[in-house]
Amino acid sequence: xxxxxxxxxxxxxxxxxxxxxxxxxxxxxxxxxxxxxxxxxxxxxxxxxxxxxxxxxxxxxxxxxxxxxxxxxxxxxxxxxxxxxxxxxxxxxxxxxxxxxxxxxxxxxxxxxxxxxxxxxxxxxxxxxxxxx
Numbered sequence: 001x002x003x004x005x006x007x008x009x010x011x012x013x014x015x016x017x018x019x020x021x022x023x024x025x026x027x028x029x030x031x032x033x034x035x036x037x038x039x040x041x042x043x044x045x046x047x048x049x050x051x052x053x054x055x056x057x058x059x060x061x062x063x064x065x066x067x068x069x070x071x072x073x074x075x076x077x078x079x080x081x082x083x084x085x086x087x088x089x090x091x092x093x094x095x096x097x098x099x100x101x102x103x104x105x106x107x108x109x110x111x112x113x114x115x116x117x118x119x120x121x122x123x124x125x126x127x128x129x130x131x132x133x
């Protein structure tokens with residue numbers, strides 16, 4: 001069994017996780033004055049790169065960074081600003097085996113953009129959070 005690929009993806013995921021924590025800390029440092037005005041509960045969530053209902057856009061930006069996409073949803077009742085956070089995730093395709101002296105098959109690794117979080121704002125406050133599992 002080839003354990004190189006799972007190990008590689010585990011290490012890549014770990015690096016992305018550690019890199020995300022450092023980025024959150026950097027955003028907190030760059031916004032230290034406003035961050036200090038948040039409640040201890042809000043600060044704790046932001047430090048964990050999490051958001052809560054009622055958060056402002058600035059709080060979400062400090063916690064998660066800039067969104068991948070921004071949408072405006074309009075209705076008769078209200079307008080909602082939607083921030084979408086995405087990441088590229090690898091997936092494998094195996095093409096039918098090729099039988100010859102050197103190759104048993106061809107593996108192709110592609111990536112697919114996946115939305116992992118959607119944050120909806122009404123009047124600059126978070127009203128809905130959708131986190132993909």
